[in-house]
Amino acid sequence: xxxxxxxxxxxxxxxxxxxxxxxxxxxxxxxxxxxxxxxxxxxxxxxxxxxxxxxxxxxxxxxxxxxxxxxxxxxxxxxxxxxxxxxxxxxxxxxxxxxxxxxxxxxxxxxxxxxxxxxxxxxxxxxxxxxxxxxxxxxxxxxxxxxxxxxxxxxxxxxxxxxxxxxxxxxxxxxxxxxxxxxxxxxxxxxxxxxxxxxxxxxxxxxxxxxxxxxxxxxxxxxxxxxxxxxxxxxxxxxxxxxxxxxxxxxxxxxxxxxxxxxxxxxxxxxxxxxxxxxxxxxxxxxxxxxxxxxxxxxxxxxxx
Numbered sequence: 159x160x161x162x163x164x165x166x167x168x169x170x171x172x173x174x175x176x177x178x179x180x181x182x183x184x185x186x187x188x189x190x191x192x193x194x195x196x197x198x199x200x201x202x203x204x205x206x207x208x209x210x211x212x213x214x215x216x217x218x219x220x221x222x223x224x225x226x227x228x229x230x231x232x233x234x235x236x237x238x239x240x241x242x243x244x245x246x247x248x249x250x251x252x253x254x255x256x257x258x259x260x261x262x263x264x265x266x267x268x269x270x271x272x273x274x275x276x277x278x279x280x281x282x283x284x285x286x287x288x289x290x291x292x293x294x295x296x297x298x299x300x301x302x303x304x305x306x307x308x309x310x311x312x313x314x315x316x317x318x319x320x321x322x323x324x325x326x327x328x329x330x331x332x333x334x335x336x337x338x339x340x341x342x343x344x345x346x347x348x349x350x351x352x353x354x355x356x357x358x359x360x361x362x363x364x365x366x367x368x369x370x371x372x373x374x375x376x377x378x379x380x381x382x383x384x385x386x387x388x389x390x391x392x393x394x395x396x397x398x399x400x401x402x403x404x405x406x407x408x409x410x411x412x413x414x415x416x417x418x419x420x421x422x423x424x425x426x427x428x429x430x431x432x433x434x435x436x437x438x439x440x441x442x443x444x445x446x447x448x449x450x451x452x453x454x455x456x457x458x459x460x461x462x463x
Contacts, residue, residue, distance in 0.1 A: 167217030369429030
């Protein structure tokens, strides 16, 4: 193992219980020093079979096990990791060889991140007509879709920059690490206005937190996300907590259909703290579309892998 502190309970579990090739990925493997006490140890486990992802506590630390087939091209699965730490290697040392070939590694990841970022922006553009149409018929759904697009703008900028895209750290990275040009700064300000970070208060969070838990009731990672929300809330990181809850709700709702949206509109409104001002929705939708188009043009070139 490399020179990074990994709790004994986790290393023991990986080596003696899992007994499979494994990588530590995510913020705990990053050199940026951004992990918080609530952050989990993300472990990619290469094994035979199709096991579901798991969240568990090992000792006092959360761990998320991401199971992938042993024959998977590992590099393609970790496009947003700044670094990864080999915990258990394959018999032919394939995981260690990925680390050694850093030039090819970085070029491939830059291409992958750029492609993901452009896909996010294209999603924003494709959502424009539906947001406009729904603004009069169902302001809740229209506002929800607009807020999803605003989060995609933020995430695209993080991907273009090469920074990790973990939702927990996204707002902090954008504030402290990202060095945007003037237009990107304007796009960030617009996205944050739509997301509504300036509305973040303890009373808003106390309403949104239970709504998130209901939306995520059947998701395997809910206990871990709730632990992160609790940490941010109790640490007084109100804006970060607000942003994170909205992002987590956004990720859930993107995977659901319009029947769910219409049925649980009030729950969605509270969980995402949606603004229902039709005039604002329509204006923001137009502005965000312009921003997405400009960002696509400014990042037109994709580096060949």
